[in-house]
Every structure is written in C-alpha cells, then in structure tokens.
Amino acid sequence: FAPKTMVGQQVLVTAGPTYEAIDPVRGITNLSSGKMGFAIARAARMAGAQVTLVAGPVHLPTPRGVQRIDVRSAREMLEAVQAQVDKASVFVATAAVADWRPDVQADQKIKKDGSGQTPALKFVENPDILATVAQSTRAQSGALFCVGFAAESHDLLAHATAKRIRKGVPLLVGNIGPATFGQDDNALLLVDDAGARELPHASKQALAEQLIADIARRLK
Numbered sequence: 246f247a248p249k250t251m252v253g254q255q256v257l258v259t260a261g262p263t264y265e266a267i268d269p270v271r272g273i274t275n276l277s278s279g280k281m282g283f284a285i286a287r288a289a290r291m292a293g294a295q296v297t298l299v300a301g302p303v304h305l306p307t308p309r310g311v312q313r314i315d316v317r318s319a320r321e322m323l324e325a326v327q328a329q330v331d332k333a334s335v336f337v338a339t340a341a342v343a344d345w346r347p348d349v350q351a352d353q354k355i356k357k358d359g360s361g362q363t364p365a366l367k368f369v370e371n372p373d374i375l376a377t378v379a380q381s382t383r384a385q386s387g388a389l390f391c392v393g394f395a396a397e398s399h400d401l402l403a404h405a406t407a408k409r410i411r412k413g414v415p416l417l418v419g420n421i422g423p424a425t426f427g428q429d430d431n432a433l434l435l436v437d438d439a440g441a442r443e444l445p446h447a448s449k450q451a452l453a454e455q456l457i458a459d460i461a462r463r464l465k
C-alpha cells in the first residue's frame with residue numbers, strides 16, 4: 246500500500262486538452278491524452294488526499310474516490326478551477342490548455358456556399374489558468390502549493406526554469422520527451438528554486454506516485 250503522506254490535503258488537478266469551438270460541430274483541440282493528470286489524481290487519492298480532477302475531453306475512467314468535473318474549453322476549465330480552488334491546498338496543472346480560441350463561436354454550422362471561399366479563423370488568447378491561480382493570495386502566502394507542467398521540444402531545463410519564474414510557481418515539472426502525449430510512460434524533470442532533479446523513465450503511474458511523494462515532503 247502507498248504511504249498515506251497526503252492525508253488532510255485537498256488536491257486539485259487539471260488534465261487533458263481543452264476544446265475550443267469554431268461552430269456547433271467543429272473545434273480546435275490538441276493530442277493531450279490526460280493520462281499524466283489522471284495518474285496524479287489517482288496517486289494523490291492513494292496517498293490519502295481529497296482529490297478533485299477538472300478534465301478536458303478525454304477517454305479515461307475516473308480514478309476511484311476522485312471527484313471529477315468535465316469541461317470543454319479553457320474558459321470552462323478556469324471557471325471550474327476557480328469554483329474549487331478555495332478549498333484546495335495543492336494545485337497541479339497538467340492540462341494542455343489551448344493557448345488560443347477562435348474569436349467568435351458561430352451558433353450555427355458554418356456552411357460551404359459553393360463559391361470556393363474558405364472561412365478565415367481569427368484567434369484570441371485564452372486565460373492562463375495556472376498563472377491566474379498562482380497569483381492568488383492563498384498561493385502567494387503558501388496556503389496553496391502550485392505545480393506547473395511543461396512540454397518542450399528542446400532545452401527543457403532552460404525553458405522549465407524560465408517557465409517556473411514566469412508562472413510564479415514553486416515547482417515546475419518538465420516532460421522529458423520527445424512526444425509523451427498519449428504514451429503510458431514518461432520521464433520527468435522537477436525544477437524548483439534550488440535546481441533540478443530527474444525522475445527517470447517509468448510508467449506515468451509510477452512517476453505520479455513519486456511526484457506526489459515529493460510534493461508531500463514539500464508540504465511539511
């Protein structure tokens with residue numbers, strides 16, 4: 246059995262992609278499977294935490310004992326997170342939130358009109374959920390411990406270090422890729438103000454358990 250290192254903690258996790266509608270039947274999304282976030286939610290629950298998982302559109306079963314809230318867009322994900330975060334003591338943002346959304350969502354299906362003209366998509370920026378939460382008073386005072394993720398194609402340590410500062414979080418976890426989306430295993434780089442530590446290649450579930458153990462030590 247996993248050691249109950251997270252008893253008394255309330256863990257909020259975001260996972261999966263977001264889906265940004267173009268019209269009622271079309272949209273823009275990405276290839277995030279949600280596996281890492283779901284593994285973290287399961288590991289936190291196994292360690293004794295109360296866990297809420299805010300999930301974008303994924304095809305994964307809800308981990309036992311975890312409260313799950315399904316959302317589609319980045320704005321819905323932010324709203325769900327803001328409704329839950331006040332009771333959380335740990336926030337882990339694994340979701341691959343779409344950076345941009347179409348500036349308008351047509352309320353009817355956009356039709357081909359036969360002229361050969363194609364619709365032009367314009368984008369606006371989505372809210373940054375992690376940065377928003379990390380700026381809150383509770384996060385700034387240490388009552389809420391925030392963890393970010395980063396998927397980079399190159400220079401992971403430099404990018405993860407910069408991202409940790411930019412997002413204003415004490416711990417930033419880099420996916421040591423390439424192409425971890427959809428895979429069942431991964432390797433992680435844990436970056437904090439003291440430096441970096443690698444969790445070598447393992448299943449996402451094993452890595453999630455190591456990450457939760459690491460977070461639990463930081464909460465002491």
Ligand code: C5P
Binds near residue numbers: 338340341344374
């Ligand atoms: O900036 P980037 O998308 O690489 O940052 C990744 C981290 O920020 C992840 O933890 C992700 O869940 C979070 N994020 C977020 N809201 C966004 C973009 C990223 O919470 N709009």
